[in-house]
Amino acid sequence: MGIEGIGARVLRKEDKRFITGKGRYTDDHKVAGMHYAAFVRSPHAHAKIKKINIKDASKMSGVVGIFNGKELTGDGIGNIICGWMIHSKDGSPMNMGAWSALATEYVRYVGDAVAVVIAETQAEATAAAEAVDVDYKVLKAVINPEEAMADKAPQLHPEAANNIIYDWEIGEEAATDAAIAGAANVVEMEIHNNRLVPNPMEPRSALAQYDAAEDHFTLHTTSQNPHVARLVLSAFYQVAPENKLRVIAPDVGGGFGSKIYIYPEEIVCLWAAKKAGVEAVKWTSDRSEAFLTDAHGRDHVSKATMGFDENNKIVGFKVDTIANLGAYMSLFSSSVPTYLYATLLSGQYNIQNIHCNVRTVYTNTAPVDAYRGAGRPEATYLVERMMETAARQLGVDPAELRRANFVTEFPHQTPVIMCYDAGDYGASMDAAMEAVDYAGFEKRRKKSAKKGMLRGIGMSCYIEACGIAPSAAVGSLGAGVGLWESAEVRVNPVGTVEILTGSHSHGQGHETTFGQLVSDRFGLPSENIQVVHGDTDKVQFGMGTYGSRSGAVGMSAIEKALDKVEAKAKKIAAHMLEASEGDIEIKDGEVSVKGTDKKLLWHEVCLGAYTGHNLPEGMEPGLKEGAFYDPTNFTFPAGCYICEVEVDPNTGTTTIEKFVAADDFGKIINPMIVEGQVHGGLAQGIGQALMENAVYDESGQLLSASYMDYTMPRADDLPSFDVSTTETACPGNPLGIKGCGEAGAIGSPPAVINAITNAIGHNNLSMPASPQNVWAAIKAGE
């Protein structure tokens, strides 16, 4: 290892433990006195709990306690919260129903937890949970959100009439209607964004320890944001005060949003450990439970209308969306179909008039919340399918139609809140078109046709908003938290450095990239730098990792702390070298006076800070600085994706022949890791487009509840990707970073579907474009 700073393809420090089997995920932890939890879950989508009979179960081997929802609420454990308040357009606050971690009177989706069994072994807990006899009065369930809004539909929560949580709007409706009415051409589509199950490969897990002597809890959990978990568990669920609760998110095996939320199981394990009088309770989800209870993603249905003038410029865009939020409002569920979605409906285009109405609805399905991209994939899918369809309807090249409408001057204020700060959309498009050989497509199409195959090409020009977010801005929009990030840089007396960060790495490689900032700043080798995260006892506070925020926000906090460390080190060195502070330079592990041969080694200055023998008058000893960074704007990664497919008209099977991504992520710290993020995002987006689909039957049973039924993309479903980047620096943060974690999942679905619809010759196709659906679309024609 050497000195490898910003922009270097540094191999990952964390890999050693993962490739040798020494990673330590939550379920790998074992503690003395550990018991196991198994949950009794509702087999019905909607039912009243008449009676819970635990007589037989409680006598079974190893069982130390069986607890229900009334005992939980009786002990003062609070209901699960939604952290973002949305007001309907009539000014009323959202209609939120109660969600208890264990159901008290009603169950509202298959998998809703009714009781928990604590036993000495996992097998004993599972066996006893099966023996708990719950008597239900089964009620009619509603799965489809449009049907849920009907007058005679089953009601899930008394608070939400017609199951409508809110009826919200953004933009000017009258102006948009008028613009579309006066348009030379109008394009209309109804677009469904399919429901997905996030499926990080590590299932959720919680290990709750209770120290009775200290009345103190420790929770190991699969979390993307352990500090937020601690705050919410304390302040809202009343499990324990913050100073009596330590939350550790150790190695976490992927999240993709689904591990942001504080789930019932974590609350119950903490509460039940104390209640059962045991030292520790562990619960690890099996994959079936994960399918049933992890927060799902997407599930929108929208009607969209776009008007163009005679020069093919967009004059207005109107959208009416219904979003299915499932049986309960998960932590950030309300923000996803509103501020993370409708604010991106301007895409990369200059559109003066936009209006979007969103109704969110309760149904008897698993809760729906942010999943990789969260709202932005839904917006991009709408905008980019509309653009492709419009190009075909108007008879112009899809690339040219987009180019004619690109935003080219910055800053650009859209009619839906966002102010784009920088970008060059034409540059990404040029790069992608060249990489895919756009001009040569017709030749390739003819070649495919000779084999009896349908070849298609499709484009997607996405924009998204990352770096969430300026705290005051999101506060004014209803967020219950600020979305800054914190960091601390501790320089040890021997000159090694620890970075403590409120971000959390669950695959993103922070231990490597965050260290690159220090290497770059002081010229220190990476082995002298340690990144510390994921433990509320070590790191003071932090908002965690999601929304591609750890580069733009988390690293900015580290930069700010490094600024302070550098300033103090320079003061100390100037004093030691009897030079002016402004002449001190820190480079390659040396601290020197510019233009002279006077210098100290980095560790000599650090040691000087800690001995305190020779510090400037009045200076405190030590070299440790903290910073809180609150972003000034969202960041706006953008890019152009082009997909080329071959469709077999006899089977409906789609093969991706080429997939090209040209992204603008601003400044890049480690290109190797950025490419990896894009690859992973593309796979999830292509998975959504071609195969993934969470399907409930009419009674509310999840039909796609295992890897036998829910089609996860496998290696032979995907091509190798051609990824590249263009760069416009982000003016909003000190490093110029925009963020790269979600782009692939945001931009790719419309590129795939646009390619397939191009191949089959009409636009009437919904995701997932499974062979069956594509075959049916070919047969149905327009």
Next chain:
Amino acid sequence: MAKVEITVNGRATSAEVEDRTLLVDYLRENRNLTGTHVGCDTSQCGACVVHVDGKAVKSCTMLAVQASGSDVQTIEGLAGDDQLHPMQEAFRNNHGLQCGFCTPGMIMTAVDMVNRLGPKLDEKTIRAELEGNICRCTGYHNIVKSIAEGAKQMGKGMKKAAE
């Protein structure tokens, strides 16, 4: 209860286990070898792949008693004393992992792939052979690269050993 005697990573182990104990649970719970992971309950994801008598096996789909008398190698036993196995090196050098959860199974599958098919593996073969291993982070792009590179390096090792 049943007595099992399994050689794990070269060391003789034995224990009395419940008849229903899966090999993966024996490794994780009895032997504390937590590098072998459980990612599903339908034998689909491959996070639990180990080698039993030199062949890749999903340890969630084999009882510990079935492995009794066998030689089991897990991810923890793959590296030599001082150096990584070439396949482990290749995963690191090609950024073939992100969260790391599927990685042990991927590497054990990859080593088995080379043992069966030899060191010259094209992309199509690697992708087809990964049918039983799911990764949610990498999009497989760099895993495929890693395995091609690891196979090549293993081939050099085999050639050297033969000489």
